[in-house]
Amino acid sequence: MIEILSKLKDKLDSVAERSVRRQATNSGRRSFLAKAGQAMVGMAVVPMLPYDRFGEAAAAEFEQKGDSAFSADDQQCDYWRYCALSGTLCTCCGGSVTDCPPGSDISKVSWIGTCENPDDEKSYLISYNDCCGKMSCNGCRCSNHERERPGYRLGLHNGINWCMANNKNAYHCTVAAIVGTA
Amino acid sequence: MKPITLKFFSRALLPAALLLSAPTFANSNLSSIHGIADDAPVANKYALFCGGCHGLDGKGEIEADVPMMPPRIGAFLYDEEGAWYMVNVGGVMSAGISDQDAADIMNYVITSFGAESVPNSTYRFTAEQVAKLRENPPEDLVKLRRDISKRLEKRGIALPDHYPWN
Numbered sequence: 001m002i003e004i005l006s007k008l009k010d011k012l013d014s015v016a017e018r019s020v021r022r023q024a025t026n027s028g029r030r031s032f033l034a035k036a037g038q039a040m041v042g043m044a045v046v047p048m049l050p051y052d053r054f055g056e057a058a059a060a061e062f063e064q065k066g067d068s069a070f071s072a073d074d075q076q077c078d079y080w081r082y083c084a085l086s087g088t089l090c091t092c093c094g095g096s097v098t099d100c101p102p103g104s105d106i107s108k109v110s111w112i113g114t115c116e117n118p119d120d121e122k123s124y125l126i127s128y129n130d131c132c133g134k135m136s137c138n139g140c141r142c143s144n145h146e147r148e149r150p151g152y153r154l155g156l157h158n159g160i161n162w163c164m165a166n167n168k169n170a171y172h173c174t175v176a177a178i179v180g181t182a
Numbered sequence: 183m184k185p186i187t188l189k190f191f192s193r194a195l196l197p198a199a200l201l202l203s204a205p206t207f208a209n210s211n212l213s214s215i216h217g218i219a220d221d222a223p224v225a226n227k228y229a230l231f232c233g234g235c236h237g238l239d240g241k242g243e244i245e246a247d248v249p250m251m252p253p254r255i256g257a258f259l260y261d262e263e264g265a266w267y268m269v270n271v272g273g274v275m276s277a278g279i280s281d282q283d284a285a286d287i288m289n290y291v292i293t294s295f296g297a298e299s300v301p302n303s304t305y306r307f308t309a310e311q312v313a314k315l316r317e318n319p320p321e322d323l324v325k326l327r328r329d330i331s332k333r334l335e336k337r338g339i340a341l342p343d344h345y346p347w348n
Contacts, residue, residue, distance in 0.1 A: 109234060109243050110234045112230050114216065116217075123219075125226060125229050125230050127233070149278075156278075165243050179238060180225070180226045180229050182222060
């Protein structure tokens with residue numbers, strides 16, 4: 001009986017040893033680190049997708065700063081071109097109303113809405129392009145939704161990461177360019 | 183391990199959303215809902231309703247599975263089912279625009295982006311035609327496009343490049 005158990009133990013030992021040796025030959029610590037790194041990066045990327053990009057509560061707090069109906073300050077959420085902008089203002093991140101900050105690229109697709117300019121009381125077509133390829137800017141966050149529609153009306157939805165069609169998908173901030181009159 | 187990439191989402195979600203959207207507001211009043219005047223220039227309506235994805239130049243974005251329209255978008259009209267296909271594609275149906283606006287925008291598209299490709303330069307979509315073509319949408323748009331493409335290919339007529347589901 002003891003002999004049988006001893007043989008079984010030896011067998012188990014050799015199986016375990018072969019298995020460990022095979023694993024050690026075929027993979028290394030670097031392989032594990034690479035896979036763990038991919039997993040961690042994956043986990044970091046997933047939350048960026050594709051809805052509710054940047055805390056609406058924080059955006060709402062920032063919104064309170066402006067005290068006029070329409071601000072002329074393009075670093076404020078109530079600046080007229082931002083009537084349907086949800087995200088971070090590029091004007092607070094080293095860019096302008098129409099230009100992305102250095103190191104980020106303009107999104108290839110966008111959503112286009114209309115806003116009324118209080119100066120001439122005319123409506124303009126505004127293209128909300130995201131700036132892509134840099135991690136999120138912690139500047140002014142806005143949550144405006146004029147004439148926005150839910151996500152199933154994709155072309156009228158501003159909660160989406162419009163960097164999705166770019167090679168570098170990280171969202172940085174949003175610009176608001178006039179592309180015509182309404 | 184291959185991590186899930188954003189590319190997957192751009193390839194899967196954007197076209198799916200464009201294709202599956204329902205024609206909720208087919209004949210609603212544009213000025214109140216979208217903030218654009220009913221009599222606004224058709225180029226502006228194209229920009230508002232289509233330009234975000236298709237681009238103001240109509241070239242789309244192949245990386246996002248938005249097909250290119252110029253210069254051959256008008257070639258669809260060589261096929262008897264071409265107009266049916268065009269007014270029922272996801273972008274037109276999900277834009278939430280009236281039959282009249284859809285007709286006007288389709289005419290803008292074929293004259294601005296495909297003037298050299300149409301079989302007949304005087305061809306124009308009408309609101310009545312759009313309404314009728316929308317009554318029975320194709321069951322499978324991708325299959326319909328493939329069928330049209332095959333029929334036209336036999337006649338030596340090419341459709342626009344960069345169709346993602348060829």
